[in-house]
Amino acid sequence: MTSQPNLTSAGNGVAQPAFAFATSAIDGRARTGLITTAHGQIRTPAFMPVGTAATVKAMYPAQVKQLGADVVLGNTYHLMLRPGAERVARLGGLHQFMNWPHPILTDSGGFQLMSLSKLRKITEKGVTFQSHIDGARYELTPERSIEIQGLLGADIQMQLDECVRMPCAREEADRAMQLSLRWAERSKAAFGALPGQGLFGIVQGADVPELRVESARKLIDIGFHGYAVGGLAVGEPQDVMLAMLDVVTPILPADRPRYLMGVGTPDDLVESVRRGVDMFDCVMPTRAGRHGLAYTRHGKVNLKNARHAEDTRPLDEASPCEASSAWSRAYLHHLVKSGEILGMMLLTWNNLAYYQELMAGMRAAIAAGRLDDFIAETKDGWARGEAAA
The missing domain is CATH 3.20.20.105 (Queuine tRNA-ribosyltransferase-like)
Structure with missing residues (x-):
């Protein structure tokens, strides 16, 4: 203790x-x-x-x-x-x-x-x-x-x-x-x-x-x-x-x-x-962010993909991180395709936020004696999100 x-x-x-x-x-x-x-x-x-x-x-x-x-x-x-x-x-x-x-x-x-x-x-x-x-x-x-x-x-x-x-x-x-x-x-x-x-x-x-x-x-x-x-x-x-x-x-x-x-x-x-x-x-969350890849509770989102060009949804509307919830995927796609520094900043911010949310979730789950359940729920969220993308 x-x-x-x-x-x-x-x-x-x-x-x-x-x-x-x-x-x-x-x-x-x-x-x-x-x-x-x-x-x-x-x-x-x-x-x-x-x-x-x-x-x-x-x-x-x-x-x-x-x-x-x-x-x-x-x-x-x-x-x-x-x-x-x-x-x-x-x-x-x-x-x-x-x-x-x-x-x-x-x-x-x-x-x-x-x-x-x-x-x-x-x-x-x-x-x-x-x-x-x-x-x-x-x-x-x-x-x-x-x-x-x-x-x-x-x-x-x-x-x-x-x-x-x-x-x-x-x-x-x-x-x-x-x-x-x-x-x-x-x-x-x-x-x-x-x-x-x-x-x-x-x-x-x-x-x-x-x-x-x-x-x-x-x-x-x-x-x-x-x-x-x-x-x-x-x-x-x-x-x-x-x-x-x-x-x-x-x-x-x-x-x-x-x-x-x-x-x-x-x-x-x-x-x-x-x-x-x-x-x-x-280096994965920061390097990925500089190259157009976002990590979220819904799985990975590749903002280089054309299907995001008119997607008005944010990366994660429920995230407490502003980078995840305040900008559309369409805008992030535009920044990535344009090579704008702001795109790298926002996606790095999102990725580090998600990694820290994941660690905090595991700390709480261990304290509650339910880590296996937390991991199962987390992986299910990744699978469902990527299947729907």
């Missing part, structure tokens, strides 16, 4: 809450609760809008908060390249720099480095790579990744890991997982948290259950404030992702948050919450 967080000193005479996680309700393997950080509490299950380069694209920070987001994600790789972690630190840290006085989680950069396979070299020490911006050479080690995240002032920091594409050979999955474990030990040794900050380890092992189990158990032995499941949502079928969660989440400590990285669709979210995941991030 949720309790009052312990307070520790930040060294400036101001008491800060210690990093903590407490559940308030459990329904099957799903749970709802609170993560406490120096910059506020995160209600779980939580969806974190992605603010890769210190901005959630096409959104004002206050809008993101008003939609119900308690935490956003920033990215070590992108921020180390531009504007630079040291510069952000001189300017007061990432919270002040982006005017987001709430919790921030920073991804260590491992996933982005996977996409730079032609521009990077991985060794025991770390990763050397060329910037995708100007070709300059950089080195990212577990220690430097933690240093950067500390300079940014992130409330939740991630170990540096190696993420491999699937499908891959078992030998390759094993090699990357073992390297990630060694980097996890170095990341923890380098972590010098201020009060209210936490460090998460990342479970790797591709689609091999035995490797996932080994990774999870050895990370638990090292000891982290929370545990992420990485290396999924990289093109594998949903059933493979869910099978890995079925293997991993029962092993992870019940008193620590569980974070599924880079996921996902609304269906991915509800099925992963059902399996005990507490935290998610994904």
Whole structure:
């Protein structure tokens, strides 16, 4: 059950809450609760809008908060390249720099480095790579990744890991997982948290259950404030992702948050919450919004389609989000087809609103002991809406 967080000193005479996680309700393997950080509490299950380069694209920070987001994600790789972690630190840290006085989680950069396979070299020490911006050479080690995240002032920091594409050979999955474990030990040794900050380890092992189990158990032995499941949502079928969660989440400590990285669709979210995941991030709702795709309780709506050209209905007349209820599909179709920035803004707003409504619905359903019913009703709404479209 949720309790009052312990307070520790930040060294400036101001008491800060210690990093903590407490559940308030459990329904099957799903749970709802609170993560406490120096910059506020995160209600779980939580969806974190992605603010890769210190901005959630096409959104004002206050809008993101008003939609119900308690935490956003920033990215070590992108921020180390531009504007630079040291510069952000001189300017007061990432919270002040982006005017987001709430919790921030920073991804260590491992996933982005996977996409730079032609521009990077991985060794025991770390990763050397060329910037995708100007070709300059950089080195990212577990220690430097933690240093950067500390300079940014992130409330939740991630170990540096190696993420491999699937499908891959078992030998390759094993090699990357073992390297990630060694980097996890170095990341923890380098972590010098201020009060209210936490460090998460990342479970790797591709689609091999035995490797996932080994990774999870050895990370638990090292000891982290929370545990992420990485290396999924990289093109594998949903059933493979869910099978890995079925293997991993029962092993992870019940008193620590569980974070599924880079996921996902609304269906991915509800099925992963059902399996005990507490935290998610994904570019999908913002990227889809910039490309004409809306997520709603009636399913997906592709505003590029000509059938919306004279449709006077809003995306969702019952939604509390103005972007969902105040403009017609015909107008949104016009904006998308015209390449107008307002179209990207409105659809991003709608999508993030729906994602936060979905998470709030799951939190309430877990508290009421009816998550399975909520998921069934939600999926029925998607199916009926898309059948009628």
